[in-house]
Amino acid sequence: MSLVRDIIAQLLASQTVFKMVGGAADFSMIETRRSGTPAAYVMVADEASGENERATGRILQRLETDIAVVIVTDNLSDGRGGAAADDIEELKTFVRARLIGFEPSDAAEPVTHISGDLIKAHGGAVWFEDRYSVPTYLEEQP
Template identity: 50%
Template sequence: MSLVAELIARLKPGGGADAFAIVEGATEFAQIDSVPTAMPAAYVMTLREASDENSRATGRVLQRLVSDIAVVIITSNLSDVPGSAVSSDIEDLKDWVRSRLIGFETPSSDDPIEHVSGELLKTKNGTVWFEDVFGAAGYLTENT
């Protein structure tokens, strides 16, 4: 299972304390026309990857790979005009995602998941899009 698939499974509804109506990947995120079909929604995808140089002088290649995984959170709340309800909702969802992912150890990562950054992507008509970025590290080796 890929790192992205493991994080989707960690956030997906069905674990009892569900925060999201849907949790999907990059393909589904790319298909959003204006808003997701259900909210709150989370979309998990690889944002960037960076590899260190080969750490071995002889023998097979061994490189540390650091992956930044984006979790885009989308929620809407039109219950108040100034928008304090949706502001509260997005903060609660950010806290929930972070509590589920920070320190999570996956089979496809050699280190626990860490939080890297967060950024507001868009707000419009009571809908907020927020991107949280998490880091994971593993190793690449030469196949023989």
């Protein structure tokens, strides 16, 4: 499995919080075909490789992968958007509880949290991006 699929599966396991959990392809269609909120979209945001860790033989590099989880919610129950802001806080707490310390199948270490940023807040909708680090290793194949 890929890191993204493992994380999507972790967010979907035994939950009734999100109406939709998808990947980058789903996120790319969000403006034209939003399939319900709250939703979470999981994708690789950034990758950075370290130096070769071996002096001889095949190459072995540590790969730090940043995974973005974009949480989207709508709540028009109040005119000022406070309800959506409250909802996003609960959703962030849920996602963080599911992912921090989780060990995807290909990971070298458990998932850690890097940062979170408000992407958009308009018309009762709130979009929030949380970033997580998932280290793996790249190894030269024979």
